[in-house]
Amino acid sequence: MFIDRYIKKVCSKIRYGSLTLNVKGKSYEFYGELEGPSVHLTISRISMIWDLYFRGSVGLGEAYIKKKFEADDLSKFLEFGALNERAFGNEMSGSKFYRFLSKKYMNKTKNSLFQSKKNIHAHYDLGNDFYLEWLDDTLTYSSGFFKTGLETLSEAQKNKFESLIEGNEPRPGDHVLEIGSGWGSFAFYLISKFPDIKIDTLTISKEQYEFVKTKIREHHLENKLNVIYKDYREHQGEYSRIYSIEMFEAVGIQYWQTYFEKIKDLLKPSGVFSMQTIVIFEDFFERYTRKIDFIQKYIFPGGMLPSVKALEKIANQKKFDFQIKNQMADSYYQTLEMWRKNFNNKWDIIKNLGYSEDFKRMWNFYLSYCSGGFKAKTIDVYQIDFINK
16 A cells, blocks of 8 residues: 555654654554654544645645644644654655646745735734734744743843844944834834934835834834835935844845845945844755745745855855854744744634634644744754944
8 A cells, every 4th residue: 555655664764753653543653763752643634645745844734724634742743853854855845746836836926026015915914913912012023032941922022132232232323224124023122222213114014014103103203213114125225233033034035135235235334234034954955945835835925044054155245244143943942832822822812803723723833833943953043243344
């Protein structure tokens, strides 16, 4: 039977942890030689195997959404998958035909000036009420920085802001730029800590723009803080400090050079650009760029994670000094686990906003997929300074 052979072929390559698999009453057990999570998976519909075989991680996520399988701990299962990336790599890439379709999809969703607004709208314009329910009270949708592991999520977000500007603090009279406003948490943090500066913050999310604009008006900060509904490529100005938190992942590989050319154009001589971004482990970068994964199809269309070497290469090409400040995979794991708990605890309220059970399972898979990657260290999050020479 093909299914039986396929399961044994794939799972016999496991190196980390153990897997107990129940497929319609038939049990399998597989053990790696290295330490890792022990996971239990129950497959109720055999078509889940075909989903994985033909469409890789996209098929796996779709199978979860459609309740074709259940894991005793979804986050641990996806950590297990990430740890065994080298063993499962070919299977998680999908068929050759699917990889061909992936390239078509990637071209369709690449972040042109027109398409980038559509891509951002697909995720960030789900509705402010949705995000208000499960983010912390700073409304920050990026990794916190847990220095002790005992902080609240709000405290960890403040730690993140402080560590990002360390060594690149604004000076009185500075005009600074933020690329990617979010719901304004970082911009409002800056203006409260450095009241003698002016801030421009850019967004192409209509929902976030209206939210931040209203908050600026409520706090009477119109002369200090300016939210601008504009793509970074169209913005003009000159700044001594530029900051961006987890926006670069949405730029798209086709526009990485353009992005840093624009940063160069906007920065004053000796100015500093401080960025927080998710990165992918170097060994997986090349294969990752050739296909779409679950996140790119269902969560962040047009997105692409860089590797550290890819960023350093561009920095050298554009004549920036490249300085890594912080590496925070464990903090992102903790952030994601808190988000997932909050999301599920608030599900009854979120459901009443009009979201379906499929949406709930999709978001649980998304948050678990990411937390598993950070736990396994196949992805990480860095804070980096790019100093204009």
